[in-house]
Amino acid sequence: MTLRPRAFCAPALAVASLLSLAGSAVGLPNTWTLAWMAVLLPLLALVARWSPVRSGSLAGALGVAAVALWPVPMVWADGSWLEVCGAAAFWAVPAFGAVGLGCHPRRQWRLMRRAVRDARRDQQVELARDLHDFVAHDVSAIVVQAQAARFVAAQDPGHAVRALERIEAAGLSALESLDRTVHALREASGGPTDPVPGLAELPSVVERFEGGTLEADPEALRELSREADTTAYRVAVEALTNVRRHAAGAVAVRVAVSRAEGGVELSVANSATPRGGGGLLTGRRRGGTGLAGLRGRVEAVGGTLSAGPDPDGGWRVCAVFPTQGHPLG
Template structure:
């Protein structure tokens, strides 16, 4: 098609090389902060360079530029191919990557004549290898960074979930107790100051407990190098929880915690059992504040410990059941926690208008020695 090898034709033949080199210079000829942003925008210029390379390569196969110039052009295209694979957005990469790989793969076919179809396929396959290597060189760090970002996002999500659980399971329980005690103190302050003083003492105790839970949460956010704090509550602290719950409202709570059941729970399972009981009592206080009785029973079996929290019907059952039916985040989160430990958790109506929560956690009983 082009038979002349004059300066104009040679200039056209050199255009892809100059354009590719210009794209590289444009990307790196700014401050370090702007380099990555510009490199990420190289996909379209690279696609233009690849199209120019294909057009001039087949339209001007004998422009007199020599294979050395063409090899330099291909080397720059390979560099651009690796760079755009590493940094460019996927929507721009979809068109630039195949065009650039095609330009690298087909460039020698315009210079050779007389080869058979199979020989041409072999030549193209040979030059496909450096194109694949350039793509792999860019794709591997891109994949590693995506995995790193995914791991960071997953860790942050787990941390937020743990924070949410701690705030709900511990702080919310203490805050609800403070509200109940404050309401009781307001009603009896004028007629029975001694009871109001007792309520204020319980408010102080619940507030200190909430602050301790907040301290644990903040220390967790500081990471593994943070100073050690007190361990999470476990079933050994349930008697005081039951006592405070009974003294704070109209519901009389009872705890049946035999020693074998307490000793059979691991530290993590014991903390989960504490959370489950606290959540159940908090729900009773919110949704059935006039229930006359609530029972917390731990029953050990051969391989598990069953936790059963039951409350009787209160004086205002209808509103309580409606509010409980809307549900919240506490029981679903605890259900997932119990399942993660290999147990189960179920909650639902019980008896004549009452409510019952049943959790089963795995147990590790010590082996008997002969």
């Protein structure tokens, strides 16, 4: 069993306080009682810093009483009630000062621990979003291609082979996303990590998306900050994932990155589905981030996001990001 010196602070203060009160009551010399204050005040600070609240409160109350009341017998003989109360109040000041001296670092430690806990929770939420934003896109692609291969395998074996190739590519991409998540966990422990993907990886994502086309202005891509670049990539991946989930019958999906008034615009638009419904991000679904989650990400880097139906019956998601050094007006 390990003995911790901090555990003895409260009992030591309680015993020392009782001894001081008893000494004052039996009339010990004032010089001895005054010298005993040099023991009580540091013990008060230590108890306020380290002891549990219940035992520390009891011992602290005894300590404050011992420090504040030690001059009472000396003043009681010839003084009035006002003088007695004044002496007690005067010596209560250093007692409460010692308590405050110990409580301050205790409070700072609690605030630091709360900040660490909040940071860990935010990191967990961020990792969960990463898994959803990247892995869900590739897994949905695997499901769609597997369904397509099952229906056309007998009539068109060549199409089935191409679908299997896309499944392989999506699986490898999902593994890369999981690797990035593991690297992020290692970074939290002080290890190396890989960079988060940006719009430079968008062509390969659109290429694996059947019916998808990409129009990107290279100059516009270079004007984005790193944070805006990675956020734009997340918006594009999330929008394409929702096309598969909510607008699977859309014939075409157009992804565009271009300069806009005051910034760089990313848009993802799908054509109308055969049934006329099911657009991008129509609401919040179980396990997803939805439109509110994407808007929060975009606004965090100074951008704006909008989503709504197109005149042709499709759905369009549009995010505008500020260029480096030029916030959106």
